[in-house]
Amino acid sequence: MDDMDEYKEMFAVESAEHLQSMNDALLSLEKDPANSETINVMFRAAHTLKGMSATMGYTNIKELTHNMENLMDRVRKNEINLDSSAIDVLFECLDTLEKMVETPEKSSEIDIASLIGKLSTNDYVSVPLKDEQIVQTNAAHEAISNDIPAAGINAPVNSGEKSETGNIYEITVTLHESCMLKSARSTVVMRNLSEIGEIIETVPPIKDLEDEKFDREFKVIISTIEDAKKLEDAAKKVSEISKVEVKSHTGSKSREKIEEKTCVTDGNGSKTSIKSVQSVRVSIERLDSLMNLVGELIINKIRLMQLASVHKLDDLEETLASLNRLTNDLQEEIMASRMVPIEQIFNRFPRMVRDLAKNQEKEIDLILEGGDIELDRTVLDEIGDPLVHILRNCIDHGIESPEVRKQNGKNEKGTIRLTARREKNHVVIEAVDDGKGMDPQKMRETAVKKGLMTQEEAAKLSDTEAINLSFMAGFSTAEKVTEISGRGVGMDVVRTKIGGMGGSIKLESVPGKGTMMRLKLPLTVAIIHSLMVKVGSDIYAIPITNVIRDLSIKKEEIKTIKGEEVVLIRGDVLPLVRLHKLFDIKGNGSEELLVVVVERAGSNVGLVVDQVIGQQEVIIKNLDNNILKGVKGFAGATILGDGNVALILDVGTLL
Amino acid sequence: MAGKILLVDDAAFMRMMLKKIIAPTGHELLEAVDGSDGVAKYKENKPNLVFCDIVMPNVDGIECLKQIMALDSNAKVVMCSSIGQQTVVNDAIKIGARDFIVKPFDAAKVLEAVSKNM
Numbered sequence: 053m054d055d056m057d058e059y060k061e062m063f064a065v066e067s068a069e070h071l072q073s074m075n076d077a078l079l080s081l082e083k084d085p086a087n088s089e090t091i092n093v094m095f096r097a098a099h100t101l102k103g104m105s106a107t108m109g110y111t112n113i114k115e116l117t118h119n120m121e122n123l124m125d126r127v128r129k130n131e132i133n134l135d136s137s138a139i140d141v142l143f144e145c146l147d148t149l150e151k152m153v154e155t156p157e158k159s160s161e162i163d164i165a166s167l168i169g170k171l172s173t174n175d176y177v178s179v180p181l182k183d184e185q186i187v188q189t190n191a192a193h194e195a196i197s198n199d200i201p202a203a204g205i206n207a208p209v210n211s212g213e214k215s216e217t218g219n220i221y222e223i224t225v226t227l228h229e230s231c232m233l234k235s236a237r238s239t240v241v242m243r244n245l246s247e248i249g250e251i252i253e254t255v256p257p258i259k260d261l262e263d264e265k266f267d268r269e270f271k272v273i274i275s276t277i278e279d280a281k282k283l284e285d286a287a288k289k290v291s292e293i294s295k296v297e298v299k300s301h302t303g304s305k306s307r308e309k310i311e312e313k314t315c316v317t318d319g320n321g322s323k324t325s326i327k328s329v330q331s332v333r334v335s336i337e338r339l340d341s342l343m344n345l346v347g348e349l350i351i352n353k354i355r356l357m358q359l360a361s362v363h364k365l366d367d368l369e370e371t372l373a374s375l376n377r378l379t380n381d382l383q384e385e386i387m388a389s390r391m392v393p394i395e396q397i398f399n400r401f402p403r404m405v406r407d408l409a410k411n412q413e414k415e416i417d418l419i420l421e422g423g424d425i426e427l428d429r430t431v432l433d434e435i436g437d438p439l440v441h442i443l444r445n446c447i448d449h450g451i452e453s454p455e456v457r458k459q460n461g462k463n464e465k466g467t468i469r470l471t472a473r474r475e476k477n478h479v480v481i482e483a484v485d486d487g488k489g490m491d492p493q494k495m496r497e498t499a500v501k502k503g504l505m506t507q508e509e510a511a512k513l514s515d516t517e518a519i520n521l522s523f524m525a526g527f528s529t530a531e532k533v534t535e536i537s538g539r540g541v542g543m544d545v546v547r548t549k550i551g552g553m554g555g556s557i558k559l560e561s562v563p564g565k566g567t568m569m570r571l572k573l574p575l576t577v578a579i580i581h582s583l584m585v586k587v588g589s590d591i592y593a594i595p596i597t598n599v600i601r602d603l604s605i606k607k608e609e610i611k612t613i614k615g616e617e618v619v620l621i622r623g624d625v626l627p628l629v630r631l632h633k634l635f636d637i638k639g640n641g642s643e644e645l646l647v648v649v650v651e652r653a654g655s656n657v658g659l660v661v662d663q664v665i666g667q668q669e670v671i672i673k674n675l676d677n678n679i680l681k682g683v684k685g686f687a688g689a690t691i692l693g694d695g696n697v698a699l700i701l702d703v704g705t706l707l
Numbered sequence: 708m709a710g711k712i713l714l715v716d717d718a719a720f721m722r723m724m725l726k727k728i729i730a731p732t733g734h735e736l737l738e739a740v741d742g743s744d745g746v747a748k749y750k751e752n753k754p755n756l757v758f759c760d761i762v763m764p765n766v767d768g769i770e771c772l773k774q775i776m777a778l779d780s781n782a783k784v785v786m787c788s789s790i791g792q793q794t795v796v797n798d799a800i801k802i803g804a805r806d807f808i809v810k811p812f813d814a815a816k817v818l819e820a821v822s823k824n825m
Contacts, residue, residue: 230816232809233788236796240807243800262797291806291819 060156063108065333067153070097070104071146075403078142082406085134094142095124101149104255105156112159113152119171120145141170143407219300220252220275225287226295227268235264237292242272244286249276268294273301336429339390346383347579347671351691353379358694387428387579394472394479395423397436401443401470408447415454415465416447422472427479431573434553435481438546442483442569443468445543450487450567460564462486478555478597481571490561492518499527517655519561523547551704552687554580554595556651572597582670582690582700585648586663588637591698593670593690598703600649600656602664607643619647619658629707630660650703657707672700710755710825713737715745715771716787717763721810725758725787728814732821742766746774749782756824757784758808761795769799776803783824787812 077094081087098121105113120142126132145167152159223245231237238261245251254261255271276283280298287296353375360368398420409416427435451457451466458464469484495518496510504524513521521527525544550557555573574580574597582593583602603621610617610628617628626649632638647658670690685706686699712734716722722738729736737752739745743766745759757775761768768786775782786799786807796807806820 230813233793233796233807235793236788236800236807239797239800240805264793289823291808291816291823 060108061333061335063104063156064153067101067104067113067149070101071150071153072399073097074142075146076399078139078146079402079406081134082136082139085139088128091124091127091134095121095128098124100255108156110152110156110159112162112164113149113156116145116149116152116164116167119168123171141167143403145171219277220273221249221280221283222299222301223272223274223283223287224295224297224299225270225272225293226297228292228294229268231268231292234266234268235262237290238266238270240290241287241293244290245272245274245283248278248282248286249274334389336390339386339429342386343390343579344671346379346386347673350379350383350671351695354692355695383579387575390429391426391575392429392432393423394425394427394432394481395420397432397439398423398470398472401439404440405443405447405468408444409451412447413453414447414451416451417465417467418443419467419469420471421469425472425474425479427573428575431479431553431575434549435571435573438549438571439470439481439483441543441546442571443470445569446483446485446487446567450485450489452488456488475572479573479575481573482568484566484568486566489563489565489567490519490522491563495519495521499524502527519559520655522559523557548704551598551652552702554597554687554700554702556597579669579671580700582668583648584665584668584670584698585631585646585659585661586665587631587635587661590635590637591665591692591696592631592661593668593698593700594648594650594659594703595687595700596667598650598652600651602646602648605645605647607645610645624656626656626658628658628660632660632662634706652703652707657703670698670700709733709735711735711737711752712821712825713739713745713748713752713754713757715739715742715748715757715763715768716760717741718760721760721787724812725817728812728817729821732818734821734825742768742771742774745771746778749775750778753779755783756821757782758787758820759784759804760787761789761792761799769795769802772799772802772804785820785824 074094074097077090077097081090081094084090098117102114102117102121105111105117123132123138123142127134127138132138148162148164148167152162225238225241227234227237242251242254242258242261251272251274253273255273256266260266261270274283280300284296284298287293287298353372357369357372357376359365360372401420402418405416405418446468451468452460452462454464457466463486467486469482471482471484473480492513492515496513499505499518499521500507500510504521504527510518522543523546525542527542527544547557550571550573553574555571558570558572559567560570561567574595580593581596583596583599585592585594605619609619611619613625617630618625619628620626626647628647642662646661646664648661648664649656649658670692672688673690685702687702688700689697690700692698709732712729714722714725714736715738716725717740719740726736726738734755737748737754739748741763745757746766748754749757759768759771759775763771766774772784772786775784780803782803783805784799784803786796786804787810788796788807789810796804799807805824808816808820
């Protein structure tokens with residue numbers, strides 16, 4: 053990775069964090085528009101993002117954040133109120149920023165003129181101020197946040213303030229190309245500057261300067277009573293500087309920075325370091341390849357263990373036992389390093405639910421629980437879209453309008469509860485709404501209307517089966533295209549996706565009361581707990597999340613309904629699928645059949661196999677890059693201890 | 708205006724190199740062979756500028772810098788470092804070093820440090 057890539061990656065990660073904090077701030081400002089602390093958070097985030105994007109040369113991002121910062125500055129100074137129209141515009145800006153940050157190289161192609169127009173308009177309800185009041189509010193402001201009022205080209209300069217607190221300047225320092233110890237050089241510059249003013253902020257932050265995480269350029273925001281010339285001289289006095297640019301700065305000193313400063317110096321005035329969790333950013337690709345290597349290591353370990361036991365090498369077995377422990381620990385550590393809290397995707401839902409609810413004139417409370425539950429990064433990436441779809445269904449089809457809810461004696465405000473919890477080796481995510489629920493009869497009618505089945509077939513479905521029709525391809529798509537649902541993703545796609553990871557999905561609904569969707573997910577997709585079965589001479593792995601139980605039945609117990617083989621288990625009809633027929637492999641034709649009961653779309657299916665070998669952890673190898681790509685029914689392959697390859701069944705698409 | 712410059716380095720070769728580079732400026736050049744010598748020579752001569760090596764026997768560059776700063780808080784000390792000594796240099800600057808140069812010496816940069824700090 054060259055330097056530029058590293059900066060870009062850093063930019064992507066950090067700007068996403070700032071966008072998230074702006075989103076959160078805006079959501080809470082909607083409820084409490086006068087909260088000065090939240091206003092400041094918003095201001096600072098816009099300001100930081102502006103600095104970052106300017107450093108990277110993303111002019112459009114810089115321009116937009118600059119205007120957002122200005123708007124927030126006007127709010128901070130009580131010049132305008134943050135009314136709902138302003139909040140809407142800011143939300144729009146965040147959406148645009150999100151797009152731009154995703155592919156910053158293309159950010160210049162996005163038109164931001166209209167947003168900037170909306171941001172800089174004077175239509176917002178302004179708080180009329182008399183001269184006297186200006187002084188008062190400013191004084192109050194200072195007293196509260198210890199802010200230094202911005203002074204510069206764009207701000208009216210009050211000479212009284214100026215002499216007291218000084219001006220704020222932004223100094224851009226470019227180091228000479230041949231400068232070798234860039235960090236130390238920046239320290240010299242900062243030291244010189246700090247002798248004639250107070251350094252408020254640096255871009256990148258001081259820590260990054262110290263770690264030499266910057267190119268040749270860095271910025272210093274400084275408050276000083278000296279003039280620009282003096283600042284320039286001070287910076288230029290340092291060797292190996294190729295350019296110094298001093299500009300008036302329109303932002304203000306932020307409270308956060310002051311707090312940081314105060315914790316640097318302890319009571320004795322000596323420097324103490326701020327305690328922080330030491331961490332490094334590692335790309336997910338690197339973790340993937342680590343995981344893969346550990347996988348290979350484990351496979352080789354298993355091979356060695358088999359050899360040792362075959363050849364009865366006791367002393368080798370002892371050594372291998374400790375190797376076994378080590379590799380297990382190693383595997384666990386690597387797995388743990390891939391885990392991220394689920395709130396990373398939960399975080400974006402309040403905003404989405406707010407927008408959709410507002411759009412449809414519904415009142416909805418979204419309750420998020422278990423955001424701290426951790427999931428493998430890969431799983432997390434995969435479940436984002438399905439969860440969006442599920443929540444959207446809750447809003448579009450679940451929660452009724454306030455009037456209807458009132459008529460039905462419900463609270464006008466609907467509730468969606470999204471919960472995550474850990475259950476043994478799984479994570480369970482539940483989305484429960486208190487909406488109108490699903491009517492099995494209506495489901496049957498829709499299925500017939502859409503030509504998915506005949507009237508007779510529909511009539512035979514149990515209520516549970518009828519509700520599960522929503523997972524059928526072609527059932528839920530495009531029924532109602534809302535703003536977000538224009539993608540035509542149906543619940544069938546959701547199911548396929550969850551199934552593809554070795555997870556399962558369950559739907560329960562009570563008409564008039566609400567709907568519950570339960571996702572059961574593996575902690576990680578890289579290693580899955582599987583039931584190993586043998587069909588013919590081949591071994592297959594069935595993800596344990598799909599397996600309900602295994603049983604053996606006699607050949608004569610099999611009945612045939614409409615040409616399909618079924619077996620009655622305690623009165624329930626269990627359809628049977630003979631895997632050797634499906635895979636066109638010769639079966640062993642014995643009188644006793646082994647059946648693995650798997651769950652699929654809320655109903656059970658029995659897979660007939662020749663032999664159940666047992667449970668085992670298997671490492672998934674993707675089928676993405678080879679001839680099996682696109683073949684349905686397999687989630688991947690794994691390498692067994694003896695070096696053979698076993699395919700991992702994807703129950704969702706297999707049948 | 709010509710002033711005094713003290714070169715503190717245990718390696719005679721490095722002192723010579725610096726001397727050759729700085730001599731044309733007309734400043735008076737003094738030499739010290741290690742940290743403790745450097746402190747003594749500073750006390751004795753009150754030079755306008757000090758070039759101080761970091762890695763030296765007995766009293767090293769950082770300790771030398773500290774002692775010089777303690778003698779004279781306005782002392783101008785330029786650290787002579789190598790690539791990879793970033794942290795040490797950062798510490799030195801926090802202690803009070805005015806500037807630093809990186810070995811192998813680039814004549815232009817040494818002269819820049821002289822002109823900017825004298």
